[in-house]
Amino acid sequence: xxxxMVIFSFEGIDTKIQCSRDDKMKDICQKYINKINISESSxxxxxxxxxxxxxxxFKDQANKIDKERNEMNVLVYKNKNxxxxxxxxxxxxxxxxxxxxxxxxxxxxxxxxxxGIKLMIEKIIKMSSEDSVKFQLKNVYLINxxxxxxxxxxxxxxxxxxxxxxxxxxxxxxxxxxxEDVNKNIRILNSYEEFFRTNPGKLKTNDNFKNExxxxxxxxKINNALIPFNYYYxxxxxxxxxxxxxxxxxxxxxxxxxxxCKLLTKIDLYNFNTKNTIYMTSMFYECxxxxxINLSNFNTNNAADMNxxxxxCxxxxxIDLSTFNTNNAxxxxxxxYxCxxxxxxxxSNFNTNNxxxxxxxxxxxxxxxxxxxxxFDTKKVIDxxxxxYxCxxxxxxxxxxxxxxxxxxxxxLFCDCSALTNISLSEFKTKNATDMNxxxYxCxxxxxxxxxSFNTKNVKNMxxxxYxCxxxxYINLSNFNTNNVxxxxxxxxxxxxxxxxxxKFNTNNHIDMNCxxYxCxxxxIIKLSKFNTKNVxxxxxxxYxCxxxxxxxLSKFNTKNVxxxxxxxxxxxxxxxxxxxxxxxxxxxxxxxxxCQCSSLKKLSLIKFNTNKVINxxxxxYxCxxxxxINLSNFxxxxxTNMSRMFEGCSRLNTLNLSNFNTNNVTNMNxxxxxCxxxxxxxxxxxNTNNVTDMDCIFDRCSSLKRKLYYIEDKIN
Numbered sequence: 026x027x028x029x030m031v032i033f034s035f036e037g038i039d040t041k042i043q044c045s046r047d048d049k050m051k052d053i054c055q056k057y058i059n060k061i062n063i064s065e066s067s068x069x070x071x072x073x074x075x076x077x078x079x080x081x082x083f084k085d086q087a088n089k090i091d092k093e094r095n096e097m098n099v100l101v102y103k104n105k106n107x108x109x110x111x112x113x114x115x116x117x118x119x120x121x122x123x124x125x126x127x128x129x130x131x132x133x134x135x136x137x138x139x140x141g142i143k144l145m146i147e148k149i150i151k152m153s154s155e156d157s158v159k160f161q162l163k164n165v166y167l168i169n170x171x172x173x174x175x176x177x178x179x180x181x182x183x184x185x186x187x188x189x190x191x192x193x194x195x196x197x198x199x200x201x202x203x204x205e206d207v208n209k210n211i212r213i214l215n216s217y218e219e220f221f222r223t224n225p226g227k228l229k230t231n232d233n234f235k236n237e238x239x240x241x242x243x244x245x246k247i248n249n250a251l252i253p254f255n256y257y258y259x260x261x262x263x264x265x266x267x268x269x270x271x272x273x274x275x276x277x278x279x280x281x282x283x284x285x286c287k288l289l290t291k292i293d294l295y296n297f298n299t300k301n302t303i304y305m306t307s308m309f310y311e312c313x314x315x316x317x318i319n320l321s322n323f324n325t326n327n328a329a330d331m332n333x334x335x336x337x338c339x340x341x342x343x344i345d346l347s348t349f350n351t352n353n354a355x356x357x358x359x360x361x362y363x364c365x366x367x368x369x370x371x372x373s374n375f376n377t378n379n380x381x382x383x384x385x386x387x388x389x390x391x392x393x394x395x396x397x398x399x400x401f402d403t404k405k406v407i408d409x410x411x412x413x414y415x416c417x418x419x420x421x422x423x424x425x426x427x428x429x430x431x432x433x434x435x436x437x438l439f440c441d442c443s444a445l446t447n448i449s450l451s452e453f454k455t456k457n458a459t460d461m462n463x464x465x466y467x468c469x470x471x472x473x474x475x476x477x478s479f480n481t482k483n484v485k486n487m488x489x490x491x492y493x494c495x496x497x498x499y500i501n502l503s504n505f506n507t508n509n510v511x512x513x514x515x516x517x518x519x520x521x522x523x524x525x526x527x528x529k530f531n532t533n534n535h536i537d538m539n540c541x542x543y544x545c546x547x548x549x550i551i552k553l554s555k556f557n558t559k560n561v562x563x564x565x566x567x568x569y570x571c572x573x574x575x576x577x578x579l580s581k582f583n584t585k586n587v588x589x590x591x592x593x594x595x596x597x598x599x600x601x602x603x604x605x606x607x608x609x610x611x612x613x614x615x616x617x618x619x620x621c622q623c624s625s626l627k628k629l630s631l632i633k634f635n636t637n638k639v640i641n642x643x644x645x646x647y648x649c650x651x652x653x654x655i656n657l658s659n660f661x662x663x664x665x666t667n668m669s670r671m672f673e674g675c676s677r678l679n680t681l682n683l684s685n686f687n688t689n690n691v692t693n694m695n696x697x698x699x700x701c702x703x704x705x706x707x708x709x710x711x712x713n714t715n716n717v718t719d720m721d722c723i724f725d726r727c728s729s730l731k732r733k734l735y736y737i738e739d740k741i742n
Contacts, residue, residue, distance in 0.1 A: 234280035284310035311337035389415040411437035518543035
């Protein structure tokens with residue numbers, strides 16, 4: 026007669042293996058259990074053709090389950106009239122059984138048996154102290170007495186059945202109420218609809234995320250006392266409270282269910298049934314006090330969207346997601362955003378084959394020292410923008426296995442990874458990337474970077490790309506194709522150690538070059554002879570702080586469309602001359618601080634400058650302390666409103682002819698000639714100051730101008 030054993034394996038219950046009557050089957054069972062190393066308890070069955078023997082083994086928790094119920098030997102006969110007698114209450118529990126000639130081939134019959142056993146187990150759990158047994162069916166194994174047979178997990182019918190068995194569906198949490206929270210409405214639960222009612226400025230994302238109808242069926246107990254359903258609760262005194270959430274149905278969406286529950290400190294999801302859950306978006310959004318979360322039994326088999334799941338959990342120090350099944354997941358965007366206390370994440374079993382979005386996944390995880398992404402498959406990923414933004418404790422990262430062929434968005438990828446010393450990107454494929462804005466922004470410890478494999482033919486935005494890479498001394502971008510780049514603003518801003526840049530940029534389509542080399546204080550030469558700037562509108566601060574730059578060739582610059590030249594050469598303190606003869610300034614509106622602090626500049630010819638549209642000339646020549654003369658006879662200042670500090674600190678300037686200046690619209694002349702200590706002659710005959718509201722310190726420290734000062738002030742007045 027064929028004999029077989031079915032093992033129902035449970036998590037959270039101590040292992041205790043027993044078999045009835047048959048020593049041979051007992052040996053087979055024990056060998057098999059040793060082989061697979063089952064550490065959880067099991068429900069064991071022995072079928073001998075006429076009846077089925079099984080044993081259920083529970084963990085005794087604080088003696089809440091007596092010995093009689095702790096070890097139950099139950100004989101289930103094929104005649105249902107004999108049934109099962111519960112040893113505690115004497116109630117009969119009937120199981121439908123039939124004679125099974127071969128258990129392995131009679132899966133449908135086994136399923137019927139399991140469904141009956143489900144009822145029995147639920148009754149046993151109810152007999153015990155409520156929630157004292159963490160009970161969840163994990164797996165089903167079949168053992169046959171033929172040892173040569175290859176024993177495997179049963180087929181998909183069994184897998185589906187395991188998902189159908191729902192012993193409990195509840196969440197246990199802890200909330201810590203402080204003095205300032207007493208008698209206030211404290212959020213204890215949320216839903217998709219409730220979130221957007223209370224945050225009207227937020228943009229709704231997906232109607233599939235709606236879950237309020239199901240959430241409102243939830244029963245809530247606080248310290249074991251049932252309360253009327255509400256998203257808020259007023260606690261009468263400070264202290265720690267236990268909260269239990271009993272869900273009547275299985276949720277399709279857990280989106281935002283604990284969003285902004287800022288006083289929750291612990292959540293245990295061991296008995297929360299999420300087998301039907303597809304949308305887990307923002308589930309713990311801004312649970313900023315959450316320090317501990319149990320996800321060991323969390324079912325994510327059907328989860329597709331985990332975007333922002335732990336967003337803003339700033340007190341969470343570690344998280345174990347090793348049991349997560351992410352086979353169906355497509356979105357990891359913002360998943361751990363703002364988990365600023367997180368020091369470890371276990372993602373060892375993550376399947377990322379179907380992930381499309383990883384944008385901002387680890388953003389602002391500022392305490393995370395390392396991230397193991399060696400098993401990540403990124404072949405379908407489109408967005409990795411800001412993925413590691415603000416990971417300021419990250420010293421190195423291995424992305425050698427990353428497949429980036431389909432990635433479009435790389436902007437901010439390593440932004441503010443200030444401890445990162447080395448990045449290997451030799452395997453990065455960037456042919457489809459369109460955005461590299463702020464990619465290495467703030468990587469202040471990065472000493473070298475090799476981007477020879479980068480294909481940038483489709484990139485449109487490179488602004489802020491190397492901003493603040495203050496340890497970078499050399500960079501070779503000669504392979505960069507910039508045909509489609511529109512914006513290079515602040516591209517090398519703050520690269521204060523950079524002494525050489527190799528590039529062959531095609532700038533035909535560039536619109537914005539503001540602050541492009543701002544703060545590159547070690548840069549002595551910038552080769553710009555091939556720059557085509559015909560479409561550029563903004564060059565403000567382009568060379569600001571290039572204090573080692575002694576000469577610059579801008580003869581090929583076409584500035585016809587430029588509107589902003591403010592601070593263009595500000596603090597270029599080694600620059601002795603600038604040839605701007607070809608500059609077309611007919612559309613420029615702002616020249617504020619254009620030559621500010623060019624302290625080595627001895628001469629400057631601006632006779633071709635057209636200033637018809639300029640509004641702001643504030644600080645234009647501020648601190649040009651070696652400039653002896655400047656011809657501004659062609660300047661049209663008819664639209665200028667601000668001339669404050671325009672010549673302040675021009676201590677060697679001895680004469681100024683401003684007789685053609687139209688100052689009808691000027692409102693601010695504060696400190697305009699402050700510190701022009703060598704100035705002996707100034708022509709201001711046509712000055713109109715009717716609209717000026719601020720003339721403070723206009724001639725302060727003009728020590729050589731004293732004899733003419735009364736006459737000049739009278740003319741101005």
